[in-house]
Amino acid sequence: MSGDTFPAPAKINRMLRVVGRREDGYHLLQTVFQYLDLADTLQFRSLPAGQFRRFPKIAQVPEEQDLCLRAARLLAEETGCREGVAITLDKTLPMGGGLGGGSSDAATTLLVLNRLWGCGLKRPDLMELGLRLGADVPVFLFGRSAWAEGIGERLQALPELSEPRFFLIHPGVSVHTAAVFQHPRLTRRHPPITISAFLAEAPTNTLEALVRQLYPAVDECLRWMSAAGLHEPMLTGSGACCFGQLGGTVEPEALQAELPSGWRAWVVQGRNIHPLQHLVED
Ligand SMILES: C[C@@](CO)(OP(=O)(O)O)[C@H](O)COP(=O)(O)OP(=O)(O)OC[C@H]1O[C@@H](n2ccc(N)nc2=O)[C@H](O)[C@@H]1O
Ligand SMILES: Nc1ncnc2c1ncn2[C@@H]1O[C@H](COP(=O)(O)OP(=O)(O)O)[C@@H](O)[C@H]1O
Numbered sequence: 001m002s003g004d005t006f007p008a009p010a011k012i013n014r015m016l017r018v019v020g021r022r023e024d025g026y027h028l029l030q031t032v033f034q035y036l037d038l039a040d041t042l043q044f045r046s047l048p049a050g051q052f053r054r055f056p057k058i059a060q061v062p063e064e065q066d067l068c069l070r071a072a073r074l075l076a077e078e079t080g081c082r083e084g085v086a087i088t089l090d091k092t093l094p095m096g097g098g099l100g101g102g103s104s105d106a107a108t109t110l111l112v113l114n115r116l117w118g119c120g121l122k123r124p125d126l127m128e129l130g131l132r133l134g135a136d137v138p139v140f141l142f143g144r145s146a147w148a149e150g151i152g153e154r155l156q157a158l159p160e161l162s163e164p165r166f167f168l169i170h171p172g173v174s175v176h177t178a179a180v181f182q183h184p185r186l187t188r189r190h191p192p193i194t195i196s197a198f199l200a201e202a203p204t205n206t207l208e209a210l211v212r213q214l215y216p217a218v219d220e221c222l223r224w225m226s227a228a229g230l231h232e233p234m235l236t237g238s239g240a241c242c243f244g245q246l247g248g249t250v251e252p253e254a255l256q257a258e259l260p261s262g263w264r265a266w267v268v269q270g271r272n273i274h275p276l277q278h279l280v281e282d
């Protein structure tokens with residue numbers, strides 16, 4: 001496995017509702033996570049015990065804050081593994097994009113190093129470690145698209161979710177997740193819904209109205225997607241990426257050609273199974 005390349009896929013939130021707030025300030029959510037066939041990639045090389053390095057340099061993410069290195073250190077500490085590692089991270093997923101890139105990088109690191117170092121942790125153990133790194137990490141260890149509650153850690157598989165092709169846009173701005181959740185105008189007490197209601201109704205993201213106000217580029221992006229004929233355009237997570245289903249007469253190549261400058265777009269497919277699902281025992 002050392003020297004191989006491993007994917008860290010993006011996620012989208014096919015629905016997101018803020019239904020309450022915990023005493024520590026974290027918000028209680030209902031959300032539906034689905035993976036995409038768009039991914040960062042990571043490579044791992046052994047180093048002497050206690051040495052942890054990440055390549056290349058990433059200006060916005062110093063090594064001491066990097067979620068991959070924090071994941072590697074946490075695994076070594078918790079299992080008493082006397083190992084070190086150099087991680088080469090090839091970023092495709094935009095940071096602060098609502099695609100969970102940093103969380104997915106951390107999850108892939110936990111999945112691969114648990115095998116490479118022979119730690120023998122099972123899926124629930126890795127999910128517990130992952131949650132200490134961020135609310136979005138456990139779903140990338142769960143291995144399947146999921147209905148999530150709590151702060152995103154109470155997960156239930158959702159195999160009936162369709163796997164459409166989406167047009168995904170990053171409208172050139174980075175959203176600060178904590179600032180959105182702490183904003184005084186955020187509506188925090190939407191009534192909870194059931195899985196059947198989610199499957200029957202048009203999906204919504206209750207963070208979207210506020211993010212559109214705070215980031216005009218996101219508002220412009222969602223309007224552009226509607227005008228382009230994309231189906232049910234929505235914000236993923238706290239943004240800034242937005243996705244809409246492809247279908248009918250919409251030609252993704254034509255949309256790419258007309259994309260406003262400063263935006264990036266991808267044609268992606270929803271995936272209900274994580275590409276590294278097999279790396280850990282349940
Ligand atoms: C909103 C979501 C939806 O999937 O995704 P993103 O837009 O970040 O991808 C997640 O809940 C984000 O998860 P993640 O990005 O791991 O968040 P964390 O690092 O744990 O938290 C960042 C900050 O967001 C706030 N936060 C996060 C999650 C949550 N359920 N309630 C919160 O209030 C907290 O202020 C926290 O300090
Ligand atoms: N390996 C990493 N890749 C991306 N971001 C990271 C990483 N490690 C830490 N971060 C931090 O996490 C923040 C959120 O990034 P990311 O997970 O990509 O977006 P989001 O939470 O919006 O889906 C970044 O702004 C960055 O400061």
